[in-house]
Each structure stands twice: as C-alpha cells, then as structure tokens.
Amino acid sequence: MNRYMSRHLENRFAAHQDLDDTVGARDGGFRTVVDLALDKYLEEQPGSKAIRSMDAEFKRFAVSQMKVFILAGHDTTSATLYYIFYSLSRNPLALQRVRAEHDEVFGSDLTQTNATITANPHSLNQLPFTLAVIKETLRLFSAASSTREGELGFSLTQDGHQYPTEGFTV
C-alpha cells in the first residue's frame, strides 16, 4: 500500500511540475486532497518552481495521511450507505418521503440529477428529510464512534439553548 500511495503521490507531484502555477484548475477542475497538500507543500518551499523532488519526511507524512483518508473515509461511508438502504427498505413510508423530496429538489428525471447537482451543489442542503434519515441511520448503526466524557461547567449550545454535559458520557 505504501508503494502504491507513493507512486500516486509522485505522479501528482510530476503533474504539478508540468504546470507553471501550483494553484488553479487542472484536470478539468477535478482536484483531490493530494493536490491540495502538494499545493501547500510547494507554496512553502523557497523557490518552489525549481524543486524537482519531495523531501523524504514530507513524502512519509503525506502517504500516511493519504492512508488515513482512505481507511477513515471508505468503510464508514459504504457501511452507512448499506444501513440507509436497509433502513429505508424496512420503512416504506420514509422511502416514499425521501423519493418525493428528491423529485421536488432534483426533478423526477434521474438522468438529469448529476447535472442538476453539479450546476447547483447547494441543492444538497435542501433535503431536510434525507438529512434526518442519514442522521437517524448514524444514530442507530454508527459505523464509527468515539466516547466523550462530560465536564462540570462545560455546555453544548444549540439554537440558543445550553445543555450542561456533567454526568454524561456521550
């Protein structure tokens, strides 16, 4: 895995070298978190345009972070999607409401959904019922979680309400 990641990093580094500028659109505007890391790395190097290779410490750190992103992001997301479909299959009324909400926001022609979201990514924020389904699924079938211990004098604030945390483990 380290070898594979290093190769990917080297390829992206080479692609950055081919461009005059470290920022701006490339590959049709599709830029990954690796590109963002390389932008920052090059920005921080004195005389970055003359740099032909990455230093070993940066490479080691970047590869390690890439692994975290893949491992932390992949199974959590896919397992959550399975549980969402499972939950909806057991709650036909909720499924109906999700579909109605999607039809309302994206239209009923599925072939146009990608284009609609690309043209207006903020439309994804207009799906309160879908969001509730995702949150309820995460509550019932959390793919990953961590323990937080409450603390005397420490409160959580939401919608103007304060919720004390002492006595709680969440």
Ligand code: HEM
């Ligand atoms: C349903 C999806 C996901 C769930 C349930 C989830 C859950 C969690 C949880 C519980 C933590 C520990 C938080 C803490 O205790 O401090 C965490 C950390 C983290 N997650 Fe996720 N995660 C999800 C998706 C993702 C995705 C898609 C990515 C990246 C592409 C990601 C990257 C990370 C990283 C980098 C950390 C460590 C953050 C740190 O440095 O403290 N996660 N995640």
